[in-house]
Amino acid sequence: MDGIHDLGGRAGFGPVEREADEPAFHERWEARVFAMIGAAAAAGAYRNADQFRHAIERIRPDAYLCDGYYGRWLAGLETLLREAGIVQADELRARIAALGGDPTRPGGARPAEAPDRVAYPPAGEGNRRSVAAAPVFAEGDRVRTASFGVSGHTRLPAYARGRRGTVTTWHGAWVFPDSNAHGRGEQPQHLYTVVFDGVDLWGAAAEPGTAVSLDLFEPYLTAWTAEVDT
């Protein structure tokens, strides 16, 4: 989806602000949220990281930018727990009020466009799978990425849409986030590292001698030839 999370190439964020000797967690509530994400998965609130990532993508854009990383996790956690029926919105509001918080403050994320619960268990450990189909592309192949975005979860960033690049590595088949995030099955797809010259991404504004590589699923790619391009 064309959400605020898709940050590559956006302008206006200013310098990268760093902090010396950062702890793993700055506040205890951050570690609480981290632990609860694991507990929520164990409780069946969500089945895979794709579903969790998409919950975070559905956060209000202003909250996404302002609440910080664990603030985003907190909203994703709340969303998944509510959508799974493990925590009810009214009992959470009551609990927030009892703890001295503001129960009217909006939390969580918007509903998914096509709400669907992920009911199936993973087909195996991790995300790597085997598929019968041979990979369409090989190292050195020139490819073009899809030109248009999709309404749901996807892993093709907007800045790399409709661009031409070169396949450098084939990684085998992996669970397809675009379907897995929405409970439409794992639908494993071949995955490739594709390198894009800076000029092909940013035009004349590109810094010289720079390239960006992305790990892209086969459905995002078509073969590119010079004839097609002109």
Add this chain to the structure above:
Amino acid sequence: MSEQDWRAIRAEAIESLLVERGLLDPADVDRVIETYNDRVGPMNGARMVARAWCDPDFKARLLADGTAAMAEFDFGGAQTEKLVVVENTPDTHNVVVCTLCSCYPWAVLGLPPRWYKDPAYRSRIVREPRRVLAEFGLVLDDDVRVRVWDSSAEVRYLVLPRRPADADGLDEAALAQRVTRDAMIGVAQP
């Protein structure tokens, strides 16, 4: 009420509901803190880098199959199903990002620093890597190519930095002390 308070209260509210339902052991929070403070962090990746600097055979294995090399150290766990190690050379500098979320090789670097997860780094490093690296204090010559690795699937990336020129005579353990988290993300040189 500070910005932080509402998140802490909300987290506590959800935690109390999960504990009541028997879905969360409150001790899990301390286990998480202990894990990422003491056991899983950039010291893991630093040991691999230092060994690669000392042992050419290990370096070859590390670059050929980062996941298998990681297993030699018993490093593993969440968020590092496939590790690819990319080597900095006199010609090419590598730097890692995740523009869509904050993918990061937890098993070898621990949890990412805030700046890695913030919009400024995620938006800018793909578009103006030389400028961002210069802000980090890493000014690259024009003839050094920069390759940015945007972690958009489940492959995780670790940069193998160049061995410091002034590190002759240091053993593997001493070298590991020189390897920083930032060097393994690719925003610094050890």
